[in-house]
Amino acid sequence: MADTSNTFASPPGAGPDFSADEAQKSPATLIKALGIGLAVAFILSWVYGPLDFHSPLIFLNLALVYFLGLLLGRIGEALLKILRLAGTAAAVSLGVAMGLAAAWFSWASYLFTITDYNFEVYFSVVLDPGELYSWIYYLAENPIWAPSGRGGKASSFPPLFYYAVWAGELLTLTVVPVKKCRQFIANHRLCDSCGHWLADNGKPAVRRTPPDLPAIVASLKAGDASVLRGLEPLSPEGSGGWLTIKGYACPRCPEKPGFVRVFRNELVMDKKSKEPREIENPLGGFVEIPVDLEGEIFAEPEPAGQPPEAPGTPADPEETA
Numbered sequence: 001m002a003d004t005s006n007t008f009a010s011p012p013g014a015g016p017d018f019s020a021d022e023a024q025k026s027p028a029t030l031i032k033a034l035g036i037g038l039a040v041a042f043i044l045s046w047v048y049g050p051l052d053f054h055s056p057l058i059f060l061n062l063a064l065v066y067f068l069g070l071l072l073g074r075i076g077e078a079l080l081k082i083l084r085l086a087g088t089a090a091a092v093s094l095g096v097a098m099g100l101a102a103a104w105f106s107w108a109s110y111l112f113t114i115t116d117y118n119f120e121v122y123f124s125v126v127l128d129p130g131e132l133y134s135w136i137y138y139l140a141e142n143p144i145w146a147p148s149g150r151g152g153k154a155s156s157f158p159p160l161f162y163y164a165v166w167a168g169e170l171l172t173l174t175v176v177p178v179k180k181c182r183q184f185i186a187n188h189r190l191c192d193s194c195g196h197w198l199a200d201n202g203k204p205a206v207r208r209t210p211p212d213l214p215a216i217v218a219s220l221k222a223g224d225a226s227v228l229r230g231l232e233p234l235s236p237e238g239s240g241g242w243l244t245i246k247g248y249a250c251p252r253c254p255e256k257p258g259f260v261r262v263f264r265n266e267l268v269m270d271k272k273s274k275e276p277r278e279i280e281n282p283l284g285g286f287v288e289i290p291v292d293l294e295g296e297i298f299a300e301p302e303p304a305g306q307p308p309e310a311p312g313t314p315a316d317p318e319e320t321a
């Protein structure tokens with residue numbers, strides 16, 4: 001694999017050491033991410049399990065579980081980012097593994113807490129799914145949740161209620177991290193040359209929604225960005241929504257072509273607040289863009305008729321003195 005004909009050894013950390021393709025498909029990178037993800041789930045379980053025991057209300061537990069799911073999701077995103085791991089399959093595996101591990105370890109640390117810190121119980125549950133199932137069954141059928149130390153507190157809900165709550169907890173712990181990790185993968189792309197993440201150019205362009213939008217979407221999905229040529233600027237009277245074009249490029253490979261993502265923005269009436277609310281939906285993924293078109297789209301001044309609540313425009317006119 002190593003190319004020995006290259007006599008100029010690159011200094012460590014200075015050059016591309018692998019291609020984007022390798023980064024996306026390397027099983028070693030995924031295994032590393034899964035290993036760190038499981039370790040994180042293990043550590044967090046020692047916070048969540050005892051908290052679950054001491055929390056006075058089961059509904060507070062559900063909020064805690066949601067918070068734990070969000071935390072796992074953020075850590076999953078960070079792992080994908082730092083390890084440069086791309087691909088939906090990797091994102092889903094990482095999210096599911098972290099969620100399942102967090103649920104399992106949390107059950108173990110919870111049972112450890114309610115059995116007066118019995119390590120035998122802890123290890124039997126961690127090592128044997130059948131043991132965990134026996135405990136879950138026992139607790140649902142015999143809802144006296146603090147056998148010792150707290151005098152026992154009888155519960156008034158039927159077993160089915162607990163099964164439903166625990167199933168909801170498990171679902172929250174897996175779905176939330178998977179969603180976060182998938183979102184990260186959908187919104188980021190690795191450079192084909194050096195395997196680092198592309199960076200947002202920070203100046204989204206706005207265009208009026210063209211009448212032939214379906215044809216444009218089809219071309220974008222086929223990887224053809226030239227359909228974005230000559231789109232009309234946004235006019236204040238344009239009420240049918242607008243397109244936002246975001247540009248991305250590799251910070252390490254200035255010679256490589258950039259990419260764009262196109263979003264459709266619309267103002268919809270919020271049913272609850274009765275206020276118009278902006279929604280933004282991506283029209284496909286990253287599309288490579290020719291250099292001259294990139295210039296046409298991003299180099300011009302911002303159009304005068306900015307839509308209300310346009311993203312990424314916190315400019316305060318009073319400060320530009």
Ligand SMILES: [Zn+2]
Pocket residue numbers: 191192193194195196250251252253
């Ligand atoms: Zn690059």
